[in-house]
Amino acid sequence: MPSALPDGEPVPSDGSLPAHALKGLGERPFGFYLHVPYCATRCGYCDFNTYTATELRSSGAVASQETYAQNLVAEVRLARSVLGAVELPVRTVFLGGGTPTLLPARDLVAMLAAIREEFGLAPDAEVTTEANPESVDPHYLAELREGGFNRISFGMQSARPHVLRVLDRHHTPGRPEACVAEARAAGFEHVNLDLIYGTPGESDDDWRASLEAAIGAGPDHVSAYSLIVEDGTRLAARIRRGELPMVDDDVHADRYLIAEQALTAAGYHWYEVSNWASSEAGRCRHNELYWTGADWWGAGPGAHSHVGGVRWWNAKHPAAYAQALAEGRTPALGREVLPAEDQRVERILLELRLVEGCPLDLLGPAGLRAAERALADGLLRAEAYAAGRAALTLRGRLLADAVVRDLVD
Structure with a gap:
């Protein structure tokens, strides 16, 4: 955490x-x-x-x-x-x-x-x-x-x-x-x-x-x-x-x-x-x-939660956290409603790390061009690409952060 x-x-x-x-x-x-x-x-x-x-x-x-x-x-x-x-x-x-x-x-x-x-x-x-x-x-x-x-x-x-x-x-x-x-x-x-x-x-x-x-x-x-x-x-x-x-x-x-x-x-x-x-x-x-962007409730000091595109986080210190609950109020300090574009980008960032990869239809025009370059460079698996997914090769895993940056552009 x-x-x-x-x-x-x-x-x-x-x-x-x-x-x-x-x-x-x-x-x-x-x-x-x-x-x-x-x-x-x-x-x-x-x-x-x-x-x-x-x-x-x-x-x-x-x-x-x-x-x-x-x-x-x-x-x-x-x-x-x-x-x-x-x-x-x-x-x-x-x-x-x-x-x-x-x-x-x-x-x-x-x-x-x-x-x-x-x-x-x-x-x-x-x-x-x-x-x-x-x-x-x-x-x-x-x-x-x-x-x-x-x-x-x-x-x-x-x-x-x-x-x-x-x-x-x-x-x-x-x-x-x-x-x-x-x-x-x-x-x-x-x-x-x-x-x-x-x-x-x-x-x-x-x-x-x-x-x-x-x-x-x-x-x-x-x-x-x-x-x-x-x-x-x-x-x-x-x-x-x-x-x-x-x-x-x-x-x-x-x-x-x-x-x-x-x-x-x-x-x-x-x-x-x-x-x-x-x-x-x-x-x-x-x-x-x-x-995969599902729903979860994070309980405890500093814990983060996500439900239906809303993310929030609790007070960090155990004393502040406990005091809020004792007073009958939420320990959450702040939250954000994630716009659809942010949710799309997060899906690419996270799902690309999985062996199944992320759907190509999540990518914009620039991201699709970057995916084609990554495929040619041996960073994405050809069989997954043919099935409509961007999935990393071993070399792609070593360069995962750079690949992700290109695909979300």
Whole structure:
């Protein structure tokens, strides 16, 4: 959950949405994102809206972890009020952070129970939580599974201790792999490992070792993200002072190719630029909901929501968030109604990252000419183009940002 919030128009105190946003509600996939902003320590590269206990000490009980679940439950009930009585079974739930598993498992189960009670869950609902490897044990995982969670995503990042130190990650090497086995034993159907490549001081062999360790653990999903050095982070300051080298784009490209080769050889298939799954069922349906412009309610400090072309965002600080709910008003700070042209551009930006690509009929005249050039340059797949879609080749994935810029012109 990024820390910066955009500008926007005011939100009514009851959180009500324009009538046009509610039109067709229930016909589009609907999910919940629940943001848990607490972390034991702050990782040096992290720019998300997260807080340590020390950072929240002056906020008192209103922002405490102990009362957080009841605040999330209150926002779920607000969501039901705002969205009305339309039948709206929730297809995906995703708890992110922060570290959701710093809260007791019963709190996460209570949040999910509130969604089930207010909206109902689709029969095949995907229910995910993120977790740091050191924040769970077999008993905790069993409690989550019994409470309705069926997917879990562990932040592995790297298998190399010196790389973890640069990232300020504090789990023990080997612990993420053990977590996969514990999650399987608890009955989790789907398990993801998150990896990061391009950390200063990481070598190609370090990256290969991380991939081998992740693959060897046997998750059915692997996410591999290039390290982005965000302004204002501790990592950015260390690079600026010359303590650590900056990794260039060519290194990132090489690491991506290493990941693609290793994961494909192990039976994983890419379905989004940074995500691989071992089967169709292993794909993260909640993220696909974002990438295809469906509806979701984001609950928690700084969380973003989208329903029917209206996007809004909550107060960032847990204390401000909790205070709004305690006073019976929405925690949303601002919103924007997306014009049709903006929605078209966003569809291109997001759907092009998927293996299926985006429909060519989304492109304007200049975008279609750019697509023809990209096809000739080997950046788009010929068979998809013939079927009316712009879909990236492997080389196109390496240059995805540039391809997207051309297609949206």
